[in-house]
Amino acid sequence: MSINVSFTLNGEAVSAHVASRTLLVEMIREHLGRTGTHVGCDTSQCGACVIHVNGRSVKSCTMLAAQADGAEIVTIEGVAKNGQLHPMQEAFREHHGLQCGFCTPGMIMSALDLVKQNPDPSEKEIREWLEGNLCRCTGYHNIVRAIKAGADSMRVG
Amino acid sequence: MTENGFGAAVRRKEDYRFITGRGQFVDDINRPHQLYAQIIRSPIAHGKINKVDVDAAIAMSGVVAVFTGADMAADGVGGIPCGWGITSKDGSPMVEPGHPPLAAECVRYVGDQVAVVLAETLAIARDAAELVDVDYAELPSVANLESASADGAPLVWDDAKGNVCFDWEIGDKSATDAAFASADQVVTIDIVNNRLIANAMEPRAAIGDYDAGKDEYTLYTTSQNPHVIRMLMGAFVLSIPEHKLRVIAPDVGGGFGSKICHYAEEAIVTWASRKVNRPVKWTADRSESFISDAHGRDHVSHAELAMSKDGDFLGLRVSTRANLGAYLSTFGPAVPTILYATLLAGSYKTPAIHAEVKAMFTHTVPVDSYRGAGRPEASYLLERLVDKAAKQTGIDPIELRRRNFIQPEDFPYQTPVALEYDTGDYDAAMVKAIELADYANFDKRREESAARGKLRGVGISTYIEACGIAPSNVAGALGARAGLYEVGTVRVNPTGSVTVLTGSHSHGQGHETTFAQLVVEELGVDFDNIDIVHGDTGKVPFGMGTYGSRSAAVGGVALMNALEKIRTKAKKIAAHLLEASEDDIEFKDGQLSVAGTDRSVAFGDVAMAAYVPHNYPLETLEPGLEETAFYDPKNFTFPAGCHICEVEVDPDTGVVEVVRFTAGDDFGRIINPMIVDGQVHGGVTQGIGQALYEQCVYDDSGQLLTGSMMDYCLPKADNVPNFAVTTNVTPCTHNVLGVKGCGEAGAIGSPPAVINAVLNALSDYNVDDLQMPATPERVWQAMQGNG
Numbered sequence: 007m008s009i010n011v012s013f014t015l016n017g018e019a020v021s022a023h024v025a026s027r028t029l030l031v032e033m034i035r036e037h038l039g040r041t042g043t044h045v046g047c048d049t050s051q052c053g054a055c056v057i058h059v060n061g062r063s064v065k066s067c068t069m070l071a072a073q074a075d076g077a078e079i080v081t082i083e084g085v086a087k088n089g090q091l092h093p094m095q096e097a098f099r100e101h102h103g104l105q106c107g108f109c110t111p112g113m114i115m116s117a118l119d120l121v122k123q124n125p126d127p128s129e130k131e132i133r134e135w136l137e138g139n140l141c142r143c144t145g146y147h148n149i150v151r152a153i154k155a156g157a158d159s160m161r162v163g
Numbered sequence: 164m165t166e167n168g169f170g171a172a173v174r175r176k177e178d179y180r181f182i183t184g185r186g187q188f189v190d191d192i193n194r195p196h197q198l199y200a201q202i203i204r205s206p207i208a209h210g211k212i213n214k215v216d217v218d219a220a221i222a223m224s225g226v227v228a229v230f231t232g233a234d235m236a237a238d239g240v241g242g243i244p245c246g247w248g249i250t251s252k253d254g255s256p257m258v259e260p261g262h263p264p265l266a267a268e269c270v271r272y273v274g275d276q277v278a279v280v281l282a283e284t285l286a287i288a289r290d291a292a293e294l295v296d297v298d299y300a301e302l303p304s305v306a307n308l309e310s311a312s313a314d315g316a317p318l319v320w321d322d323a324k325g326n327v328c329f330d331w332e333i334g335d336k337s338a339t340d341a342a343f344a345s346a347d348q349v350v351t352i353d354i355v356n357n358r359l360i361a362n363a364m365e366p367r368a369a370i371g372d373y374d375a376g377k378d379e380y381t382l383y384t385t386s387q388n389p390h391v392i393r394m395l396m397g398a399f400v401l402s403i404p405e406h407k408l409r410v411i412a413p414d415v416g417g418g419f420g421s422k423i424c425h426y427a428e429e430a431i432v433t434w435a436s437r438k439v440n441r442p443v444k445w446t447a448d449r450s451e452s453f454i455s456d457a458h459g460r461d462h463v464s465h466a467e468l469a470m471s472k473d474g475d476f477l478g479l480r481v482s483t484r485a486n487l488g489a490y491l492s493t494f495g496p497a498v499p500t501i502l503y504a505t506l507l508a509g510s511y512k513t514p515a516i517h518a519e520v521k522a523m524f525t526h527t528v529p530v531d532s533y534r535g536a537g538r539p540e541a542s543y544l545l546e547r548l549v550d551k552a553a554k555q556t557g558i559d560p561i562e563l564r565r566r567n568f569i570q571p572e573d574f575p576y577q578t579p580v581a582l583e584y585d586t587g588d589y590d591a592a593m594v595k596a597i598e599l600a601d602y603a604n605f606d607k608r609r610e611e612s613a614a615r616g617k618l619r620g621v622g623i624s625t626y627i628e629a630c631g632i633a634p635s636n637v638a639g640a641l642g643a644r645a646g647l648y649e650v651g652t653v654r655v656n657p658t659g660s661v662t663v664l665t666g667s668h669s670h671g672q673g674h675e676t677t678f679a680q681l682v683v684e685e686l687g688v689d690f691d692n693i694d695i696v697h698g699d700t701g702k703v704p705f706g707m708g709t710y711g712s713r714s715a716a717v718g719g720v721a722l723m724n725a726l727e728k729i730r731t732k733a734k735k736i737a738a739h740l741l742e743a744s745e746d747d748i749e750f751k752d753g754q755l756s757v758a759g760t761d762r763s764v765a766f767g768d769v770a771m772a773a774y775v776p777h778n779y780p781l782e783t784l785e786p787g788l789e790e791t792a793f794y795d796p797k798n799f800t801f802p803a804g805c806h807i808c809e810v811e812v813d814p815d816t817g818v819v820e821v822v823r824f825t826a827g828d829d830f831g832r833i834i835n836p837m838i839v840d841g842q843v844h845g846g847v848t849q850g851i852g853q854a855l856y857e858q859c860v861y862d863d864s865g866q867l868l869t870g871s872m873m874d875y876c877l878p879k880a881d882n883v884p885n886f887a888v889t890t891n892v893t894p895c896t897h898n899v900l901g902v903k904g905c906g907e908a909g910a911i912g913s914p915p916a917v918i919n920a921v922l923n924a925l926s927d928y929n930v931d932d933l934q935m936p937a938t939p940e941r942v943w944q945a946m947q948g949n950g
Contacts, residue, residue, distance in 0.1 A: 035191075047872045
């Protein structure tokens, strides 16, 4: 069975005709061509697919596209505005918070939700928040530093 | 230091695309009119294939084709080759079974490929795969080293008696026996080096794209070494000449050794694309990765260290069984031999060493390189043994190591296990680590932990590794079936910008930045005017790729040699333009000047003159400014260092927490300290993962029990501390950069430091040995005397 799903993606109204079993991440990647959101596992452990749905971080591999009908969705492609990197993106670059870059979009999207809920997170709070985001390259050290610095500049900015 | 040049912590060029979601990984690529492949894999560890019934799958709407092993065999498709041959101690070659991309007669591990469905969508391919009915006659299997070694064990391969692939040795047995005969004391240890799964965050993927008009193939694949894949797949599996096969490894999301190997799926999609004349895309889901990516480690060893009464190491005897899995993966046989036993001297002057390695087949996923590949196994065995010796002799573990270190004046140092170390200062690195770790105040911290009811322990390891396997002729004599050089091309464009083509491949290492720093340093070109191109056999002349921490030490040096050729030619052109002698031209900061004068020409103008040669010495010099260098190193490089770990153990639960971790490493000269620190952080975390969390578990019937990220425990952010890292520099003596390599050291030095720390924390509990991973249950049981 096919259904029509419409939502706002990074500020733009989009829609697609998809099989009803289509996962949200699949619709975003395969039907809408935004491939910054990644799939790193099939058990909702890795967090490479984290996006924002109505302002909250969500693992888009764990949600049906149908459930997102009418939602406001932001993916990594929508974080920089008018060619200007978001302070959290800048912080990941400045603090070498990425190596292969595969987990990075999910990490940044997750970090943005953390800072929204907790504008000045401690190192311990950051590490606990990242329970649902795996990285195999960085050992997390520089990701934690980047998120702390990103949060700092978001408060200032 | 030149801004953005050698030694600067330059922020990475590659980051922009990743932080904005514009990286291009293989699964991000879609080819027009492509089909989706779903592989049918064996659900049993060992069985004869009686029949593969594909009728129902083919009948399904949207299915284009279903192929089996018989189809590939009928098409003359060859087997997946092994890239390294090992000779047993009796002179016989290793047993080298055939490895068809799709099994036609027999399956030999859970995950073995049996058939492939091609369909218009992935969902249809998956649904149709469920309809492929494979009739197996299940056979008895061996899932681990113990069962494979048992008398009368079922055989993985009929011609591998006792499931032995090879029985190999290195070192001087009689000298070692003599050392033990004269020893005052002997320490023994039994070590299991736990089987691991690399789990790069990006699952493997491959797209085969056949162009019937040109009879050309393109393979997009998640590989650390696209030229090697082209060579192996083209020459051995599909009989496609190099000029008709292009292999592209675009952005690759981590490798850690698991993406070195040539995998069946690469051949399947490439072959299938020609069969159906459409692009064919395959992407592993994570469950599939667990049962098809090469696994790592999996050794069982017994070791003995002979010592004088003062604790001088006299001899080392090691006996190891290594699990190779069901088939020989690309570098599988090299890992427990050339990359393992040659490292058993460690940083010590042990005069006599003998090691024997029996490599076994089992009904499990093929085993190959995982970060460190052999060297972590050597380091773990040795550093656990040395700590046990310290405990047994009552000599402080630091003092015992120091007493036996190879000293700076001993270099070059010929070990008893083939390698010749060029340089190092092991005590200097250890002293730096000890200072940074505030080792002197450990007792205070232990008391503070005790006040909170925690057992605190400290552990040390002093590792050595060997990077950049070379030279090619020596590697060839040791069994390598390929060269181990690297290639760099420097293309100076007419306006003076630079494109570098490198045979190294970056999948997180940051070559686009560090290699550009070398160009900045040598040519004075602005950092933003340099691009590093890698991962495409259609663009890069040749290359052996990235593994074994070889990119800077081999690929970087190849680039330096090409840059030197550019400098030489640029000076000739400048000499002409400035009407001076070539010998008088100085090349600095992007300017070519006549020494002692104010006459100079910018490098960009030299480039323009090379491409618009109106005022140019055409009679003696070709136009253009592009140079290529192939570099084959004279020797391995030998990074070394000292890792110090502090843990807290909860005596009620056995939970181990790493509370401090310090690394003092010697990587030679460092191009970008920010990137090097990051490599150490990641490597150490993988080592902590091996020591405390990760374990690939098969049940007795060969079913993988740790087949998802819910079951296989990867370290998370709250499982590791912040790291304190420092370096001590002794430049490599035989390459122009003085670099040694830093990619694997973290995973090599850390596991013994962690386990030594846990054992130190348990010093009141009479626990001598603890196998990895030191899970809460294992630690708690050991504390109850059930270790």
